[in-house]
Amino acid sequence: MNKNNKLAVTAALGFLVAASATAIVAQSDAEIPDLSGIWDGGFSVRPVNGVDVPWGEDNFPKLNARALAYQEAWEETMAPKYDCQPAASPAIQYDPYAMQITQWPDRVLLRYEKDDQLRTVWLDGREPKATDFSIQGFSTGHYEDGSLFVTTTHFVFDIAGFDDYNGIPSSAQKVVTERYWREGEELKMTLTLADPMFLLEPTGYTTRWLPAGPDYRLQPYDCDPEASRTSVRFFPSKYD
Amino acid sequence: MNRKALIAVGLALMIGVGAPILAHHASAPFYDPEDRVELQGAITRFVFRNPHAFLFLDVTDESGDVVEWQVELGAPVSLRRVGWTPDTLEVGMVVNVTGNRSRAEGTHGLCCVRMTREDGGPVLEGGRVREANTN
Numbered sequence: 001m002n003k004n005n006k007l008a009v010t011a012a013l014g015f016l017v018a019a020s021a022t023a024i025v026a027q028s029d030a031e032i033p034d035l036s037g038i039w040d041g042g043f044s045v046r047p048v049n050g051v052d053v054p055w056g057e058d059n060f061p062k063l064n065a066r067a068l069a070y071q072e073a074w075e076e077t078m079a080p081k082y083d084c085q086p087a088a089s090p091a092i093q094y095d096p097y098a099m100q101i102t103q104w105p106d107r108v109l110l111r112y113e114k115d116d117q118l119r120t121v122w123l124d125g126r127e128p129k130a131t132d133f134s135i136q137g138f139s140t141g142h143y144e145d146g147s148l149f150v151t152t153t154h155f156v157f158d159i160a161g162f163d164d165y166n167g168i169p170s171s172a173q174k175v176v177t178e179r180y181w182r183e184g185e186e187l188k189m190t191l192t193l194a195d196p197m198f199l200l201e202p203t204g205y206t207t208r209w210l211p212a213g214p215d216y217r218l219q220p221y222d223c224d225p226e227a228s229r230t231s232v233r234f235f236p237s238k239y240d
Numbered sequence: 241m242n243r244k245a246l247i248a249v250g251l252a253l254m255i256g257v258g259a260p261i262l263a264h265h266a267s268a269p270f271y272d273p274e275d276r277v278e279l280q281g282a283i284t285r286f287v288f289r290n291p292h293a294f295l296f297l298d299v300t301d302e303s304g305d306v307v308e309w310q311v312e313l314g315a316p317v318s319l320r321r322v323g324w325t326p327d328t329l330e331v332g333m334v335v336n337v338t339g340n341r342s343r344a345e346g347t348h349g350l351c352c353v354r355m356t357r358e359d360g361g362p363v364l365e366g367g368r369v370r371e372a373n374t375n
Contacts, residue, residue, distance in 0.1 A: 042318070051266060076269040081291070097317060113317060165266055219317050224289035231292065231312055234270040234342035234349040 032143045033182050035101045035108070038216050039209035042096045046207055049094045051165040054205040067168055067198035070159075074167035075239070077232045079160045084223035086115030088135050089152055089176040090193045091163040094205075097221075098212050101180075101187075108141060108148060116221045121150050128154045133172065147181040162198075171197035185211055265291075271312075271340035271351040278338045279309060279350070280358070288316050288326035295329060297337070299348075311337055312351040323364055334358040 047053045055061070063071070081087065087095055097113040108121040121141040128138035138154040153175050155161065161170025174195040181188050192204035267273070281297030293313040298306050313319070329335070336356045342349030355363055
């Protein structure tokens, strides 16, 4: 590499670093809420998740014919959770376990005790690549007016991707947005969900966490396939 | 089918009172809440693993035959918060359980159990109600 090329590369790298730093620090501290810590999402903090929680009459999704056909074919033991496939958005946020938030300048880390899952919310302006599909999707975010806004795309198809209970799948077109903010000691979140492959219109819910005890540490979930599938033998399958 | 019933966890085990609390799956597709069973049996195996702990009991039926029953419990990650460990239930310990019978024909499963020691006392000394209520 000659001297001119080195200078050009150095200048380009300098520009990228400066641009990246600008993207990261462009937001004032006043806009950035302190969300860090371990948060209790357990039974004492909010209702237990289930077939009608957090989805009730007001927010239960309006399903298209494709989703209804999936529901007709569905039975409980088809759920991949019985083989330890982890929960994903929009369900994992409502599972009654602890969650840890870590805020770095360029990303926010969401660590879920349930299923040992880690989500990374990128704040540096990066875009997902075509190879970034995963069970948790690809999340980008920004701070605004004291809230963290997150948008997640690039989910893989999930036959139980709506929640753990209702036999509604989700597709690669699923888009989940989340807004996190503090109200006193509470951590609040509003989630919206769109998936035109299966839902006629978006839906969503709002939930909360409280600070876990000062000595609390996330425990490994370490899902055991045998323990996960043991109860399946008790289910009278309509396909047997 | 009543899909609202969820599998009971620590509170039921701690204080002998049934409570519909758990996250991983609904109990009603697997167990019939209208078919409650009372058993006394000796523990042969205690699997303390997520997503659900399981307890295996040898139960002597009316004809004198020994039948293995399988009792589904809560998530260890939750049970630990209320004082449970893999050593809480020892092999050979006799317990009384009341719970919902499994639906599939020929199976011997229970969920949503009230469980006490052989003498009727709580499984964990002290039966900490407040902590049991805090997940």
